[in-house]
Amino acid sequence: MTDIRISPRYRLQRYLAGGYALFIAYVSLSPFTGWQEQGLYFIDVLSAPLAQTFTTFDFILNCVSYFPFGFFLGYILRGRRPAVQVMLLASLGGLCLSISMEYAQMYLPARISSNTDLLSNTLGTFAGSAFALKIAEYAWFSRIASWHDKWFRHDLVSDFGLALVALWMFAQINPTLPMLGSVFVSEVARWPFDIVPAAPFNWLECTEVAFNLLLLGILLHTLMRERRYTMNALLLLLCAVTLTKFIAAAILLKSWALLLWLNSEAVLGIIIGLLVLAAAIRLPRNWLFVFGALLAISYLVQVQEQLLAGTPSASMRMYHWHYLHMLNYNGLSQLASFLFPVLFLFYLWRTAMQRKE
DSSP states (O other), X not given: OOOOOOOGGGHHHHHHXXXXXXXHHHHHHTTOOOOOOOSOOHHHHHHSOGGGTOOHHHHHHHHHHHXXXXXXHHHHHBTTBOHHHXXXXXXXXXXXXXXXXXXXXXXXXXXXXXXXXXXXHHHHHXXXXXHHHHHTTSHHHHHHHHHHHHHBOOSHHHHHHHHHHHXXXXXXXXXXXXXXXXXXXXXXXXXXXXXXXXXXXOHHHHHHHHHHHHHHHHHHHHHBSSGGGHXXXXXXXXXXXXXXXXXXXXXXXXXXXXXXXXXXXXXXXXXXXXXXXXXXXXXOHXXXXXXXXXXXXXXXXXXXXXHTTSOGGGGGGGBSOOOHHHHHHHHHXXXXXXXXXXXXXXXXXHHHHHHHO
16 A cells, blocks of 8 residues: 655644635535435536536636645645656545535535536646645745744644644635724725714724734744744734735725725724733743633634624625625634634643643
8 A cells, every 4th residue: 555644744734734625615515504405416416518517707716716725735745756646646635525515515505516616626636736846846945844943833733823823814814804803894985975974983893903913922922933033923924914905805895995904993903912912922931821811712702792793794795796705705704713712722722731741
């Protein structure tokens, strides 16, 4: 039997690949209601004419959606197998995941199982694995692993923490959410001369932004080898999220909604969070963990209440497209905002236990 054991060095990539597979499952099966037998047979789905369900938009979107999954698989498998085998194994992984999703969609009346989706998903995985093999040949890309070893601790818990940073970033780049917030932006005036009464300053949202930033800062502080660079790393990450959020808004949103994600509550919350974090990282490690746990619990309670105030469909009119994909994207952002403090608590617990071992 062929040995495909993966080196612990690729632990972070495995976390990312597994998390992305869960992302695909959520998008494919959301909202997970209305399951029922529809009298369909999967063999009929596979043998249906490709033109029956083919649309250019869905084909391209499916390829793009599975591209990162193929990239992670290709990156993990590279170096241990010939290039052809890597691409075949990665494509097989994408095909198996796609088959599972298409089969499950047969029991969801709101979804359509399609063999063109199987084809596009597999092609996207194949392209992602091929890109991983190609880009890994460049010297600058190989330095990423060196930067990881230089700036971050490298163990089981730390790799989970870095994957948690990626989850945080995904939750924040949605342009219909305020900067570091979790409540979808409400409807506003669309025309220059519309009169809209000014909304009162929301201190609850400001506090939520500060808590969110503090959780990220504490997480980075525990991950970095040189903890004196925590603030620099945090500011760099905030700049990256801000740029990505602006690009996403420019691509996905209508012109009148381009900068709605940047409000006064977010700006003040970020300033307060940075000031508190500068003092908090000077605490002894045990007290910092206690402070982080209390913050996570408070943020979790606050986010749970805030999420009830803003539903994923609240901002659909801000998008250029009103497809179900956008609604799923919003729902996933909401779920990620809720999961982050929960997983952060687990990370703190595992880190504390590791120190005692």
